[in-house]
Amino acid sequence: MQSPANRGFNHRQAMTEEWFRTRVLPRVSCVRFLPYQVRQIRDEHLPAMLRDEDKKSMARIAGDLVTVSVRWRCLPFHYFRYGGYRREVSTELACSYLPETALFHRLLPRVNRDTIDLDDKTSCKKILASAGIPQPAMIASGDHRAGMTSDGEPVPLPAVLDRASGHGRVVVKPSRYSSGGSGVTITRPGESAFDLPAYARRWGTWLVEQHVTQHSDLDVLNPYGLNTFRVITLLREGAAEVLYVMLKLGGAESTTDNSAGGGMQIRVHSDGRLDRHGYDRYLNAHTRHPVSSVPFAEHRISRMTEVRELAERCARLFPQVPFIGWDIALTPGGPVVVEGNSSPSLAHIQRTHGGIAPGLVPALRSVMDRPII
Structure with a gap:
């Protein structure tokens, strides 16, 4: 050898x-x-x-x-x-x-090593695209100097959103070093005065992607933002397993689904059933969303098998990062991956699933300190 x-x-x-x-x-x-x-x-x-x-x-x-x-x-x-x-x-x-x-x-x-390919949202999208993973279409990416279209064509920063004018609403977000929805902006090119050069000076690297339409099963709960699933996967010896799934609902006045903006999380069972209660960041229990009259306990999300299978497919693409939290949106055409997180929110998991240490700690220890060669 x-x-x-x-x-x-x-x-x-x-x-x-x-x-x-x-x-x-x-x-x-x-x-x-x-x-x-x-x-x-x-x-x-x-x-x-x-x-x-x-x-x-x-x-x-x-x-x-x-x-x-x-x-x-x-x-x-x-x-x-x-x-x-x-x-x-x-x-x-x-x-x-x-x-x-x-x-x-x-x-x-x-446990998680060499996380740059996952945590850099632009790199992650390219890896997912190479494997045919459905995701919101990337329009452009770049830094404070210049941008580049998804086809590899250089484009000046002031002209980036002009290239996105036919895509309806688009999402602009930092490519690195952001969490909790920080920096995520939804804009409609040609109809708003969004200043991408100023945004790039503040946030550094960035990407622009198409805004997706959510499935009616989610729209009926909260139509004011894109509500996504946080799916936690663990990869052991090449086999991916879904450990926890929760639905993140945005606040009544927020376009993102983060708890910092008034959102809440609800446990989702494998058959798509929601738990009776959703929880905000203060652990207050809610039986329905503030803008909806639909009780969580009587609601079922369709296509959850596809959501879970998609997360497992994605997990196998990042063998150096065994523990990942995937943000997945459900559209009328099926689930799409928004991004992956190498440090998924522990608070989201334990608000919805209770104390997870007895099960999670042994699982993580089983993949700790793997050889790096």
Whole structure:
């Protein structure tokens, strides 16, 4: 068998980079993550607890906090995020909720590797297109200097949207380093004064894609934005498995489906049935969307088998990233992939599926620290 060096592979450099990425960067990012956690607990989670009339006594909460902290070896911010202070939540159940610190700073760095092809939305779309994966058509992409059409033709920034004038509404979004719907803009070329050069100076790399029409099963729940499914897949030994599926509904005054804009998430069963309750970012339970009279419990989404199968197809295209959250829209013609996420929102999953640590942690550990050669 040839050595890595004989195959033209710089093994020492690869191992050094891997050590830095999995051992050093998580510690640095964990420290930087702390102010965000503090802001959230101060502005959202503690006020929600204080308003809750069904919370435990302070003595029980204090005991829970000690147990959860010891169990996960981290500050228990997630105890408040997932309502561990409520009377019906036992200490054991509170411990079943996976903290963001454990997932994003301990597990995922050793599970997902070489995520650039997935997290760069332009690269991801090209990989998906090469495999014939249905997705919103890409019109152009670029940076603050120039753009390029999907056919590879250079185009000045001011002229990009002119090329999109026949596509109706289009979506402009950052290609890298954005989350939670940040930077996503829906515009209609020729009818709005959207300034793409200014947008590119602010967000860096970007892409423009066609806006898709959603299926009537989703439109009846919330017609004011594109509502998508977040499908979580795990790839083990070449076999892709769907772990969790939730529907993300946008807020009443939002064009995106993110919880930061007033949206909510609902668990979707494999047969397309919705759970009885959807949950907003404060864990408030809703039986229907604010703009709809359709109860979640009586609603079924068609073509869910196709949605799940599409996510599994996509997962096999990124073997270096075993754990992925796919955003999939359902159109009248079937499901289309909007994008993939190497760090899918843990809050979305646990709001809809409860504490997932007993099942997810062993699954992730089974694909940790795979050989890089």
